[in-house]
Structures are given as structure tokens and as C-alpha cells.
Amino acid sequence: MRISGNTVFIPGSTSGIGLALAIELRARGNTVIVGGRRAELLERIAAEHPGIDTVRIDTADPASIDSAAKEVLAKHPDLNVLVTMAGIMRVEDWHEPESFLASAEAVVTTNVLGPIRLIAAFVRHLQAQPDATIVTVSSGLAFAPLKATPSYNASKAAIHMLSESIRLQLADTTVKVVELEPPSVRTSLLPGQEDSEFAMPLEEFVTEVVALIEAQPDAREIQVERVKFLRYGEARGDYDQVVETLNASDPHGR
Template sequence: MNITGNTIFIPGATSGIGLALALRLKERGNTVVIGGRRTSLLEELAEAHGFGTVRIDTSDAASIVEATAEVTRSHPDLNVLVAMAGIMRAEDWTTPDFLADAEETVVTNLLGPIRLVRALVPHLRQRPGATIVTVSSGLAHTPLRFTPTYNATKAAIHQLSETIRMQLEPIGIQVIELVPPAVRTALMPGHESAEHAMPLDAYVDEVMALLEADPEAHEVLVEQVKLLRYAEVRGDYDQILGILNAAEERAH
């Protein structure tokens, strides 16, 4: 993916990593359309930063169909999707109370990206430089005890990315998997100031540098996430699993 000269749609870019990435991409000469559920916030961000905007709820199949149709109609040069929207919920599977959060996590984190890709592949396959950026997590490879369904959906996104890449690249659509570590955002209570989490600006700066250095990358792995990504490969999985979960215990 070239990091300039694109028209990029980022559902889930009204805060956190999504917004920071949208800002960096716009600074590099891209047209950026952000999506979210709150129209008032979208309007504020459009006025402040010059984004295009569309209201979208990625947990709602009809909303995805309507929003993607609107984006391709208003921005026919759209050639990049960054499927950023996601949620992270703590769950206790020793009680019956986890099910609603687990189901919502699956719908948002897994069905949402699947539906977005389905809606946009017919358009993207006709565009030069077409790219789909999926967003998994280091927790896809070394899980956090508090968030079983989040871990599972991100592991599914990893395998989905690996697999659809084999189908989509032959028709001209690049698939890049963004693999964040813990980052200081509001995704999970306590993460905004967690010492073990990576500062947001530092994370996005490193992501942009990696994309620029290797436009053909399959995965975007900042140094901090490699501890989790390759724990099993290195043979220190049990040790890293313990360190990760001890750090999260302290953060909460």
C-alpha cells in the first residue's frame, strides 16, 4: 500500500487508533472518509480536520450496506478500506452474565469486517492500488484472561486475513493485517494510562513508518507487539502469557 494518493474509508475512526491513523493518512495527501455512529462527533471532526464522513454502525448489516453505498457514490475513487471498528469487553465465563457481551463482540469485531469486505470488494477490484486493511491484535496470539471473546475474534481476523489474501490479491486487492499491541486508548478501561501500553502517537508513527518502508507488507508489526506475536514460535509462550496477564491485573 502506498501511503499517499489514496481515497480511504475508515469505519471506527472517531477516536483512538482509528482517528490517529486517519489524521496521519490525511497529512500524507490522502482523501480520508471516517465512519462512526455519532453524527454530531463526525461533524465536529469533519470541521476540524477536513475529513469526509458517513454514519455507520458496523454491528448492523443494513447500516453497512447503506454506508458503503453512500461512500462509493460520493467518493468513486475509493481504493482503501481500513476495517478499524471494534469493541473490547471484559467477560467472566464462570457466571452466565457474559453472553450478551460475547455476542456483541462477535458481531462487531468479526461479522462487521466480513460484511464490510463483502460490500466493498466489487468496487475495490476495479480500483488501482486497492487495499483492505484488517485489524487484529497481539492478543490473537497470546491471550488476555479478561477478554476471551475479544481474543477469539482477533485470532479469527488473523486467519481471515491470511486466507482472503490468497483469494483477493490475484484480483488486484492487497490485504494488510494491522496487529496492535496494547495502546493507550479508551478501548478498555485503564488502558489510557497503562504503563505497559504503547503511547498512541508513538504507535501510529511506527505504523506509518513501517507502511512506507514496506508497501507490500502482509502484517504491520511494531516492535512492541512482537513479544506477543511470536511467543509460541520462540518457545516462551507460557512465560509471556504470565507476564501479559500480570501486567493487566496491575492496570486494573
């Protein structure tokens, strides 16, 4: 993925990593469209960042995805980058189904079906572009489990393997598949995470991500240095120690 000259749609980016990445990509000379569920947040983003376009989208709703895709492509027919950013994270207790089933279903709907439906809505258009990219968003927790968030871990492991698989299928097209693998970052993904000393500062994370995209435009995985502890535990042979350290670091492993 080149660092500038793209038209980028980032659904699920009204806050946190998505919004920070949108702002930075806009500053690097890209046309950026931010998507989200809440109209008031979209209005605020449009007012505070006049160069960023916005569209309402609920990535848990197939009809909303289809409607937003039509709107985005009508306004931005040169769209060539889709970033499937939307995601939720829930703390779960799997001792009793009443305490986790609804949460698990919501996580899978948003984190797995959401990206699948988004890709389905845009992949034909992207294949018609001379240079296009699908950016999926997994997590360091795709490679080492956090005890408190089973469904989130599993959803991100699914995104990793989905990315690996569709990259193979789309190898005969102009569409690249790039997987962004964040560590814990200071966002509101979980309560208290914005102030967690164990999480990576948001600005630092996005700065490193953009530098990696610029330095490695052909990279298949975008890994800040901090996530490699989780990403490569099994390859290094210290997976058990990684899992133990992750889950001892604080109550949510941040």
C-alpha cells in the same frame, strides 16, 4: 499499500487508533473518509479537520453498512483502501453464562461480522481498482490470550485467520490484504487504558505504523516492535512465559 495518493475509508474511527491514523494518512496526501455511529463526533471531526470527509455507519448493523457503502462510493468512486477499524473489547467472567453471553455476542458481532460485512460491501468495487488494499485490524491478543477478555482474543484470532485466507483468495486480483496488529495502545478501548503505563502511547504507535507502511509497502502484516513479544511467542518457544507475563502485568494485561 502505498503511503500516499489513496482514497481511504476507515469505519469505526471517531476516536483512538482509527482517528489518529485517519489524521496522519490525510497529512500524508490521502483522501480520507471517517465513519462512525455518533453524529456529534462526526460533526466535530469535520469541523476540526476540514480535509476529512465523514459518514455515519454502525458496523454492527448490516443495513447501515450497505447504506454507508453506497454513500461513500457515490462521493468517492476512486476509493481504493478500506480499513476495517471498528471493534469493541469487554472484560468477561466465563464462570456463569449470565455474566458473559451477551458481551460475547456483541464482541463477535462487531469484531468479526462487522469486518466481514464491510469487506462484502466493498470487495467488488475494490477489485475494479488498479491498486487496492483491505486493511484488517487484529491484535497482539490474537496470538497470546489475555485472561480477562476471552471473546475479544478469539475475535482477533478469527480476524488473523480471515486475513490469511482472503489474501490467498484475492491473490489473483489487484486487492492486497494487510493485517494491522496493534499491541495495547493508550485508547479508551477498556476503562483506564488511556492512562495505562503498560500501553503504548497512541501518537508513538501511529507514527511507527505509518513509517512501516512507507518503508514496507508490500508488507502483509504491520507489526510495531512492541507487539512482536506477543506475536512470536510460539515461534520463539516461550509462549507460556509470554502468556504468564501478559496476564501478570496488570489486572487487564495492559
